[in-house]
Amino acid sequence: MRPIIEFCASNLGHGTEQLMNKLEQNLEYDVMEYGCLNNCGQCYLSPFAMVNGEIIEAESPLELEAAIDAKIKELEAWDNLEID
Numbered sequence: 001m002r003p004i005i006e007f008c009a010s011n012l013g014h015g016t017e018q019l020m021n022k023l024e025q026n027l028e029y030d031v032m033e034y035g036c037l038n039n040c041g042q043c044y045l046s047p048f049a050m051v052n053g054e055i056i057e058a059e060s061p062l063e064l065e066a067a068i069d070a071k072i073k074e075l076e077a078w079d080n081l082e083i084d
Contacts, residue, residue, distance in 0.1 A: 002028060003071075003072050004029075004030045004053075005029055005032070006037060007020045007031070007032070008043050009033055009034065010035070010043050016048075016049065018061065019061045019064060019065050020033060022065075029072075046059060047059075048064065049068060051072065054071070056068055056071055
């Protein structure tokens with residue numbers, strides 16, 4: 001299953017726009033931008049995204065990228081367990 005990565009347009013000021021653009025280049029991901037993800041408190045405080053509906057946050061866009069990668073690997077591991 002392709003991971004769905006969602007970004008809030010209001011959070012792009014935290015530097016997540018470049019990360020979103022980078023992830024959009026990966027054809028194995030569904031990357032979406034919304035005007036609001038209804039996480040205003042989180043959006044105001046730090047860079048974040050949602051991966052398959054789960055909030056992933058970090059102190060910087062670089063750390064957010066690593067956290068998103070880790071979450072996707074975790075999801076892939078679960079998918080492999082279900083197949084076996």
